[in-house]
Amino acid sequence: MQVAAQKVVTLEYTLKDDQGEILDSSEGAKPLVYLHGQGSLVAGLEKALDNKGEGDSFEITVPPEDAYGTHNPALIQRMQMRRLPDKNVQVGMRFRVQMEGGARFLLVTAIQGDYATVDANHPLVGMTLHFSVKVVAVRDATAEELAHGHVHGADGHAH
Numbered sequence: 001m002q003v004a005a006q007k008v009v010t011l012e013y014t015l016k017d018d019q020g021e022i023l024d025s026s027e028g029a030k031p032l033v034y035l036h037g038q039g040s041l042v043a044g045l046e047k048a049l050d051n052k053g054e055g056d057s058f059e060i061t062v063p064p065e066d067a068y069g070t071h072n073p074a075l076i077q078r079m080q081m082r083r084l085p086d087k088n089v090q091v092g093m094r095f096r097v098q099m100e101g102g103a104r105f106l107l108v109t110a111i112q113g114d115y116a117t118v119d120a121n122h123p124l125v126g127m128t129l130h131f132s133v134k135v136v137a138v139r140d141a142t143a144e145e146l147a148h149g150h151v152h153g154a155d156g157h158a159h
C-alpha cells in the first residue's frame with residue numbers, strides 16, 4: 001500500500017541538523033504513527049512521503065520554509081515572572097505553556113526585575129532539517145480516525 005491522504009503511516013526516522021547532530025530519532029523509541037494529509041508532520045516531509053510504499057527508505061532535506069518557518073520577532077514578549085510556571089527562572093530555560101492555538105514552548109532570553117523576555121518561536125525555527133526515513137507500514141484509516149483527525153489504537157490516542 002502507498003502513502004496517501006487518509007492512510008495511517010508508521011515511520012522510523014532520524015532528524016539531523018546541518019552539522020549532522022541528531023535532534024530526534026525513533027531509534028530506541030517507538031516509531032512515529034500518523035494520519036497522512038492532515039499536516040501532522042512538517043510540510044516538506046509530508047510532501048516527500050506522498051506515494052512512497054511500505055519498506056521504502058529515503059533521505060530528504062527540508063528548508064525552514066517547509067519546516068518550522070523563519071524566526072518571527074512578534075513571538076517575543078515580556079511576561080511577568082509570576083506568570084511563569086517555575087519560581088527559579090533562568091535565562092536559557094524552556095517552559096511549556098498553554099496558549100491560544102495549542103501548547104507553546106517559551107524560551108527565556110532575558111530577565112529584568114519582575115519581567116522575563118520569552119521567545120515562543122519553535123525550537124527548530126529557521127533550521128534546515130535533514131531526515132532519514134523508512135516507511136514501515138501503511139494502512140487505511142478507520143472512519144472514526146478520519147472523523148477525529150488522528151490515529152487510534154495501540155500506537156495512537158486511547159479513548
Ligand code: ZN
Nearest residue numbers: 148150152157
Ligand atoms: Zn480520537
